[in-house]
Amino acid sequence: MNTRFVSRAIPSLLVVALLALAAATPTPQVTGPAPPPQLQPPCTEFASAVSGDSTVQIGGPTGIEQAFPSGMSVAACSLRTAAGYYVGGSVELREWDPTTLAPDPNAVALRRQFFFVSGMLWAGGPKTSFVPPVVTSSVPDVAEPPGPQTAIQLANVFSYSVPFLAYFTPEGPPELPAAVLVHADGSREPLRGPHPVLAHALCTGDSDLASLRIVQSVARTDVKPFPPPKEFLQKFRVPQRAELRWIELALAETNVPYFETAGTGNLGVGPTEFPEIAVYDAADLPNPVSNMPPPLVWAPFDRSQLFSGGKIWISHLDFDKTVTLEPDHDYWIWVRKTSATTFFNRRVHGDEPPAFKAGIGPYFARADSAGEWIQAADQILAFRIVARPIPPPAPPAPPPIARPASPTGPPVPPASAFALSTTPNPTPGAVRVDWSGAVGPVRCEVLDARGRRVAEGSGGAAGAWTWAGTDRDGRAVASGVYFVRAHDSAGQISNQRVMVVR
Secondary structure, X not given: OOHHHHHHHHHHHOHHHHHHOOOOOOOOOEEEOOOOOOOOOOOOOOOEXXXXXXXXXXXXXXXXXXXXXXXXXXXXXXXXXXXXXXXXXXXXXXXXXXXXXXEOOOOOXXXXXXXXXXXXXXXXXXXXXXXXXXXXXXXXXXXXXXOOEEEEEEEEOOOOOOOEEEEEEOEOOOOOOOXXXXXXXXOEEEOOOOEOEEOEEEEOOOHHHHXXXXXXXXXXXXXXXXXXXXXXXXXXXXXXXXXXXXXXXXXXXXXXXXXXXXOOOOOOOOOOOOOEEEEEEOOOOOOOOOOOOOOOEEEEEOHHHHOOOOOEEEEEOOOOOEEEEOEOOOEEEEEXXXXXXXXXXXXXXXXXXXXHHHHEEEEEEEOOOOOOOEEOOOXXXXXEEEEEEOOXXXXXXXXXXXXXXXXXXXXXXXXXXXXXXXXXXXXXXXXEEEEEOOOOOEEEEXXXXXXXXXXXXXXXXXXXXXXXXXXXXXOEOOOEEEEEEEEEOOOOEEEEEEEEOO
């Protein structure tokens, strides 16, 4: 038996027990040892933690929904629940739209965990890991970037007649959106209190996870190929150099199409083979061939995720090696042994934006492993590629020019190459942040006097960014002192103090 599968399957098998205890010249390819495992190390610090002693009854099929700030990755979580019986529940992570204050009803779930609620104990720390972790931030110019925020949905999915309790605090921290009760028809009802927040502890993982981004993505999932092909290929490009970690596909369902095609219906048993995924360099393979050569990287899919209920993003086990994806370079995603598994595609309409057309190539499929490849005229694969962006090498910096010596002291040291300016300052609201001397793209963040990140933005090497004087939820910040901190691709950092006066 594959030992890597066993090591990865153990956390999935322990989910029930754990939750029950807690609530244009191509450059040569760069390869190396296998990347860090998708299962993140234990959490020691929590990005978000809220306790609460108020309860709401979750009967079937209802649930409670709690959204989180934008850009937050999720490695593990814990929720506080309680029940006197073995009641079944689920925890889902979904993309959440701050404009509608609800998840996109057409989007598939990011992750899903099932559990039994039986006197669940609250230990104040994450008790279940999401494998792989959920990465929500993306690099610029991906075809379809991920949604701006994520939300946890806690639901009663098995024992509709036996409810369980979910804990919350009626007056939670204002930086978190308010939690709501979600009914079976999709309607939402506020919980008690001025700003209710679900009791939770959430971990965003280590520094390596924080550095990961979605480097290419097709997010829409509106086509289910039927019957599912035995193998398929999807050509793509990434907008910037990146170290590949994993690829997610949108699972529609397992088994049902296979057995319906055979005329026997859904027998409720597993397929005889499980999907595998690989990546090819399309410079060496510009068109599909009958006998596919050895790929750059390869991995089997996580079998436990194949039986997660469908309509969910799933991943494979860890790749066998690390490969660096180059921009302006074609690659193939190759998935085989999929006749018993259906993955979502996206319909192509021809009016997609330039970034989409530049990053997404054709989709091919075939009914058997030695048959003819057939290109789909209006479909492409829905997928998410997670990687660690590699900044472009910085050009050599010119030697600094020292200022003339002061007549009353030693020479004045050279000025920093990377500098910020803010106008107006003090400001009643919005403030413009300009910079010079930067190398590559510039990332900005606004911190309050306690060092908490309030807002963030980006711009080019010679450019500007306007902070609207609001937090990440669009609310006006209070009067006081704030700090704009910016860093460029060469690692230069510059800071500016801003006074907000309302």
